[in-house]
Amino acid sequence: MIPPAFDYVRPTTVTEAVDALNGLGDEAKVLAGGQSLLPLLRLRLAFPGLVVDVGRIGELRGVREEGATLVIGALTTHHDVLRDPLVRRYAGLLAAATATVADPAVRHRGTLGGSLAHADPAGDLPAVVLALDAELVAQGPRGRRTVPARRFFVDYLQSALEPDELLVEIRIPKTDGWGFHYEKFHRVAQAWAIVGVAALVRRDDGRIAEARVGLTNMGARPLRATAAEEALAGAGDAGAVARAAGSAADGTEPVRDTSASPEYRAHLARVLTERAVLTAAGMG
Structure with a gap:
């Protein structure tokens, strides 16, 4: 199907993105990798007045260490999460689960932050960040705030993000030395x-x-x-x-x-x- 008409902006900084979202409420939707939002638009299950494409915001990509914490930018793709040596060393469960997400084409476009903000209980990664005791950092007009993963997922496709907030990073306590495994049952590959x-x-x-x-x-x-x-x-x-x-x-x-x-x-x-x-x- 053809998506409904909407306005489109492509900011290059987090501040610009937050400014675009400010005051629009549910009329605006954030586009990251597009693997969750685009199907909703095509099926006309979402009717945003504005799509804010954050794909050019370089500051939202990458993985770094901060002491005993691993910090992952929300726009870091599944592919990059899976291959990152810091993730593999300090958050092996996340790497293992990410390897099971969809297929290589989706993993090259889809992002960790987009998957978590979509808050689909059937998605692989929300349960993983819960087990990792992660924290999710949102930025909005009122500044930054940190939400524990156990409080971030509110209901079906609903997160604790306010309509004018953007998920900017995921903070994961290092779990090197822990054993880990992600096990799932699905009817067919990539389902x-x-x-x-x-x-x-x-x-x-x-x-x-x-x-x-x-x-x-x-x-x-x-x-x-x-x-x-x-x-x-x-x-x-x-x-x-x-x-x-x-x-x-x-x-x-x-x-x-x-x-x-x-x-x-x-x-x-x-x-x-x-x-x-x-x-x-x-x-x-």
Whole structure:
């Protein structure tokens, strides 16, 4: 289909982009890599009066270290995230999950910030930044503010970003030394995950000292499997991991759609959590 008519601007700085968004509310949409917004426009599921193309803002790209934190610009493409040596060393879970996103063509255009701001619970990366305890930095007319990932995803396709704010960077505590794995189930290659599990595991003296488990497509927003995380503390063998994984779906509200029933998604969450944690812990 042909998108509806809209005005278009292409700022070259964050300040210019924020100025363009200011005062327009939901009438304006931000275009980053375009992998999420363009399909909505073509299908006429979005009707912006203005599209703000931030693709020329160079300051929003790249990866750097700040002490114990990895800072990733919101416009950094999936391809660049996947290949960056700092990400691979200090946030291996993000690199592993990014490798499963769509296909090479999408990964060369799509951006980390665009994926997170889209806030699709079926997307792979929101659950990953939840498990990584990331913080997301937004800039608007009132300045910058930092939002923990656990508060950033509000509802289906809704984030904590205000209409006049731009996501500018993602801050991730370094997790080198942790085991990690991203496990997802999908019907065909490159399709959305029916369920996905992002697992981070820190071991001490042969047992799991701490585990973080992010869930993809188990509700209207990405979730942490908190009951399973608590049960995994102290697990020292595959049997204990399997028992803890049995609570992975507790507190979730998976949807029913043409791909799966809520009951099937809950089953997948338990099975995939067991697999992901065993692999992350080196017990698989």
